[in-house]
Amino acid sequence: MFINRTKELKKLEEEYKAKKATFSVIYGRRRVGKTALIQEYIKDKNAIYLYITQGSLQIQLDIFTNEIKKFVDKNIREFLNFNSFEEALEFLATLDFKQKLVLVIDEYQYLIQLDGVFSSKLQRIWDIKLSNINIHLIICGSVLSMIQSEVLNYQSPLYGRRTSSFHIKPLKFKYIKEFIPNIDRLDQINIYASFGTIPKYLQEYDKNLNFMENIKEKILNKNSYLYSEGNFLLKDEIHDSTSYFRILQSIANGNMKIGKIASSMGVNSSYLSKYMLRLIELDIVEKEIPITETNPSKSKFGLYKIKDNFLKFWFYYIYKNYHYLEIEQIEPVLDEIKLNFNDKFVSFAFEDVIKEDLLENPLKYLNFIPKKAGRWWNNKDEIDIVAFDEKNIAFIECKWQNQIDKEQILQKLIQKSARLVGDKKAFYLVVEKKDFILSVI
Numbered sequence: 001m002f003i004n005r006t007k008e009l010k011k012l013e014e015e016y017k018a019k020k021a022t023f024s025v026i027y028g029r030r031r032v033g034k035t036a037l038i039q040e041y042i043k044d045k046n047a048i049y050l051y052i053t054q055g056s057l058q059i060q061l062d063i064f065t066n067e068i069k070k071f072v073d074k075n076i077r078e079f080l081n082f083n084s085f086e087e088a089l090e091f092l093a094t095l096d097f098k099q100k101l102v103l104v105i106d107e108y109q110y111l112i113q114l115d116g117v118f119s120s121k122l123q124r125i126w127d128i129k130l131s132n133i134n135i136h137l138i139i140c141g142s143v144l145s146m147i148q149s150e151v152l153n154y155q156s157p158l159y160g161r162r163t164s165s166f167h168i169k170p171l172k173f174k175y176i177k178e179f180i181p182n183i184d185r186l187d188q189i190n191i192y193a194s195f196g197t198i199p200k201y202l203q204e205y206d207k208n209l210n211f212m213e214n215i216k217e218k219i220l221n222k223n224s225y226l227y228s229e230g231n232f233l234l235k236d237e238i239h240d241s242t243s244y245f246r247i248l249q250s251i252a253n254g255n256m257k258i259g260k261i262a263s264s265m266g267v268n269s270s271y272l273s274k275y276m277l278r279l280i281e282l283d284i285v286e287k288e289i290p291i292t293e294t295n296p297s298k299s300k301f302g303l304y305k306i307k308d309n310f311l312k313f314w315f316y317y318i319y320k321n322y323h324y325l326e327i328e329q330i331e332p333v334l335d336e337i338k339l340n341f342n343d344k345f346v347s348f349a350f351e352d353v354i355k356e357d358l359l360e361n362p363l364k365y366l367n368f369i370p371k372k373a374g375r376w377w378n379n380k381d382e383i384d385i386v387a388f389d390e391k392n393i394a395f396i397e398c399k400w401q402n403q404i405d406k407e408q409i410l411q412k413l414i415q416k417s418a419r420l421v422g423d424k425k426a427f428y429l430v431v432e433k434k435d436f437i438l439s440v441i
Helices: 006-017 034-042 057-069 085-092 108-114 118-128 144-152 173-179 185-194 199-204 211-220 226-237 242-252 258-265 269-281 309-325 331-360 406-421 433-437
Strands: 022-027 047-051 101-106 135-141 164-167 285-288 303-306 372-377 382-388 392-399 425-432
Touching (some): 006 164, 022 034, 034 047, 034 101, 034 135, 047 057, 057 085, 057 108, 085 118, 108 144, 135 144, 173 199, 185 211, 185 309, 185 331, 211 226, 211 331, 226 242, 226 309, 242 269, 258 269, 269 285, 303 309, 309 331, 331 372, 331 382, 331 392, 331 433, 382 406, 392 406, 406 425, 425 433
Parallel strands (some): 022 164, 392 425
Antiparallel strands (some): 285 303, 382 392
């Protein structure tokens, strides 16, 4: 199944049509859809696709050699043999490709593990030979730290060679219904708040089961694919994972200030600095600042949050409940989910969904197009969404509740926002659960 990624495909096609050699880097976390994007792109092209595994370097080279043989005269195929990847790449550079060749090295990080100086070798071959032929080279990887150090950072061997790069991120909420057709709005947001929007995770969802049955069978079942996914996802990136797991569990439990995270772990805040920076670098955690702050780097109100809904769900319900789940005591965990999933997950997911829709379809909510939108808070108050441009500012509360006193919420919103209005024209809006369920928004 291939859904969305139209902008990425368009840019890749531009790279293909360029009258020169091109070099793209595609990266992003596990299961986010990088390989599906590549397969969609190369399906009608001359291509060599190498999926690197943790097997021996010789095995990878043998596969590469067999792929190259498809592009040479049959009279020399049986004699073609290479002693190294560099030799194979240099031979490839001698071939005349009338139609541009797409060469893909997927899971590039494993090639670096097998040959620690391969990026330096590739740099030399690209500079001297490959950059002069009709080729589109694509490097793809799912260990972000290694892609940064080998390709993207200023000090990396391949820095400055790429002609494009693609950080593939989870899909937006609106695409869930394309993965799982014929589900109602309530199930869509429940899925968003638990399975998230990683394509592989959405493909695990069984449309023949109801939502809670899916949670039971597809996440809480210790034999299911998603049960151990949090472990695998982090251990790809982090070898000494104990402190990182404790931090993420603390954040999932609602400790979003650095002081509270440290207190929950019994350590000083300064101890956490390197860990937080690493988690942010790996695109697992983000530091959120009130949207109106003019100098975010100096803000005292930073909150840390887990970016992916599935990972947050996994740490809150699965990781802490291994002692139940490993002995197949699923019901106590299901009971906990039924008790607080709406308050702890869906209500916050609802804010994110409204913000996403607001930024894509602002005139559905407002009579201006905001330049920025996001949460605001201080020591006493918070507002779900503040959206503004140079002349206008809007204050929005999102309430995932069946019965609300809209007028009372509106008056409180006006009071909380008074100090933020300044000389802008102010707008106020309360979005409630029934608006979403009935597709009014």
